[in-house]
Amino acid sequence: MKDDWKKQELLDKKTGNVERVYTYKQVRCKRVVHSSTLALQLAGYTLIEKDLRSVSTWLSEIAKRHVDGPTHESDHHNRSTNRENYDIIKGLFVAALTFYGKCFSQCEGRRTKLNRSQIGDSFREMHDVCISYRNNFAAHSGAALFETAQIAIVFPRKYKNNVPPRIYRELNQPDLIWADDTDDASFVNLVEHVRTLALEKIDKLTTKIIEEEVLPKGFEYWSRR
Structure with missing residues (x-):
């Protein structure tokens, strides 16, 4: 039509x-710019939905690049030798975690946020994992120690030829958490699930504003604004 x-x-x-x-x-x-409480809530959910679309875009790019790195399986740990590629993946992953976590945080300029209780039961474990990574890795280094660095002094067991000791910096830092394509509760599916929650709020608030705040005041009122 x-x-x-x-x-x-x-x-x-x-x-x-x-x-x-x-x-x-x-x-x-x-x-006419409308700034009622409901309108500000709608604006907040609009920003949340946009953040989640950005997260989906970054995760899609990760999926294209992620060919030989770790999965979310606890017994599968792999480290790619293509560090240039996985440094880019790590940047996308940190951006995705940061924006996802922002949707559940009270932000200045937004009058609303999503809550864990709104998430379906099957997605809550993955949500908790993502928030933990966001808090302990993406936003700052926390008590969970997802990233560590140690300084090691290395020297031959037998002192020969006056070989001086060496200092090595040992870094452990995750590239990403990832689930295989058969996992329904993957980060990718979690984001799409949460985005539907934001879209539902947007639809309900849009209808509520029209029916309760716009139509009752009539055409003449809005023409004078």
Whole structure:
């Protein structure tokens, strides 16, 4: 079906400001910024949903690059020799963990956040793992010691030829946590599950604002704004 509504975004390349122009049947519409409590909640969920879409994009790129590294299986540990590739993967993984965790944190500029209780039972274990990695690895090095560094002094067992000792820096840092394609509760599926929660909130709040705050005040009220 034809959609008579159109939106155009005009970017000022010098200032970075964006002007949004809306038309109905090619006629420019009036735009009123609404800032009620419900509207601010809707704006918050909009930011959350965008964050989760970004996480999905980064995880998709990880999946393309992740060919010989670790899975989420506890008995499968592998370390790739392609460090350039896995340094990029690690950056994407940290970004994904950070943005995912942000959706469950109280952030300035957002009036809402998601809660663990909203997540389906089958996804909660993976959610807890991701939040733990976010808190103890991505955001800062925590008590869980997901990353460690030790300084080792190494020298021959028998002192010969005046060989001086060497200092070695021993670093252990995860590249990512990953589940195989058959795991329904993978990080990828968790993100899509959580994104549906945000979309449901967006739909409900949109309907609520229209029915309770916009339509009751009538056309004349909004025309004068």
